Amino acid sequence: xxxxxxxxxxxxxxxxxxxxxxxxxxxxxxxxxxxxxxxxxxxxxxxxxxxxxxxxxxxxxxxxxxxxxxxxxxxxxxxxxxxxxxxxxxxxxxxxxx
Numbered sequence: 001x002x003x004x005x006x007x008x009x010x011x012x013x014x015x016x017x018x019x020x021x022x023x024x025x026x027x028x029x030x031x032x033x034x035x036x037x038x039x040x041x042x043x044x045x046x047x048x049x050x051x052x053x054x055x056x057x058x059x060x061x062x063x064x065x066x067x068x069x070x071x072x073x074x075x076x077x078x079x080x081x082x083x084x085x086x087x088x089x090x091x092x093x094x095x096x097x098x
Contacts, residue, residue: 004097007090014087015054019076022049024063028070036069045069051076053083 025046028036033045047062065072 004094007094007097011087011090011094014083014090015052017053017083018050018059019053019080019083020048021051021058021076021080022065022072022074023047024065024068024070024072026070027073032069037063037067042069051080053080053087 023046025048028042028045030040030042033042034040037045039045045063045068047060047065047068049065050059050061051057052059062068
C-alpha cells in the first residue's frame with residue numbers, strides 16, 4: 001500500500017467516524033423520568049447524540065431528546081474539531097499527491 005492509498009483509507013475512516021457530542025445520562029432521577037416518559041426506569045430516559053466527522057450528520061441513540069428527562073450535557077466538541085481538522089489536512093495532502 002502506497003502513501004496515497006494510506007491517506008485515502010484514513011480519509012474514508014475519519015469520514016465515517018462518529019463522536020458522542022451530547023447526552024442526558026446521569027442528569028435525572030426515577031421520579032423525573034416517570035414524569036417525562038411515563039416509566040420510572042431511568043435507563044429508558046437516556047439518550048446520546050452522535051455527530052459524524054465527515055458530513056456533520058447527527059444520530060440519536062435512546063430516548064427522544066425532546067421528551068427526555070434531565071438536561072443535555074455537551075461533550076466531545078474538542079475531539080470533533082480535532083478530527084475534522086485532521087480530515088481537512090488529509091484531503092489537502094491527497095490533492096497535493098495527485
